[in-house]
Amino acid sequence: MTKSDTLVEPNSVHADVxxxxxxxxxxxxxxxxxxxxxxxxxxxxxxxxxxxxxGVSGTTSYGWFLVKLMWVDEEHRRTGIGTTLMQEAEQRAKSLGCHGAWLDTSNPKAHEFYLRLGYSDFGKLSNPPGNEPLGHCRWFMKKVLRPE
Incomplete structure (x- = not known):
């Protein structure tokens, strides 16, 4: 690719691209x-x-449900809305043939939430000492939706 072949998209079209x-x-x-x-x-x-x-948003592929986004308004956390949405999303994924679900999070409270829902860690990406942001960690988590 030459320099003239490179196109930098404006922020307004990033989602579409x-x-x-x-x-x-x-x-x-x-x-x-x-x-x-x-x-x-x-x-x-x-x-x-x-x-x-x-809201929760994700995609299915290769028998897995990837949870891409999960968010609950601050005032409505710990009311069961997030749990209900995740359980419904998992049921829909199972009905589409998914045997498992996976996600990643860098929020310690979200990590605890997913642990309570039955997710387990299968990987962790942490910043080494001296790198910004200090102490940052991303957990990769999975859950069996349909036992073998």
Whole structure:
């Protein structure tokens, strides 16, 4: 690739370009690898006025459900909304043929939340001493959805 072939996308189109890259990657992988259906799962909980209270978003591939995003409004944490959304997302993933779920988080409170939901660590990425941000850690977690 020459310098003139490089295109830097403006921030406003990053999401669209990222989606286009992902779609092309998944299409090329599907030709090379046998896999289960690639599906997107998005669940939300909204207040009666429409305000977003919580949401989970993920994709299925190769029999796994990847939880990409999970968020609960600060005022509604520890009310069961997050647990309910995660359980519903996992059920939908199972119905699409997924045997397991995986995710990553760098939030210690979220790590504890996922542990309570039955997820376990399968990897950890930590910043070495002297590197910023100090003490940063990302946990990679998985959960069996359908026992063998």
């Amino acid at each position: 990222s989606k286009e890259i992902e779609e092309n990657l998944l299409a090329s992988l599907a030709v090379l690898n046998s896999q289960s259906m690639n599906s997107t799962i998005v669940l939300t909980k909204r207040a009666s006025g429409g305000k977003l209270l919580a």
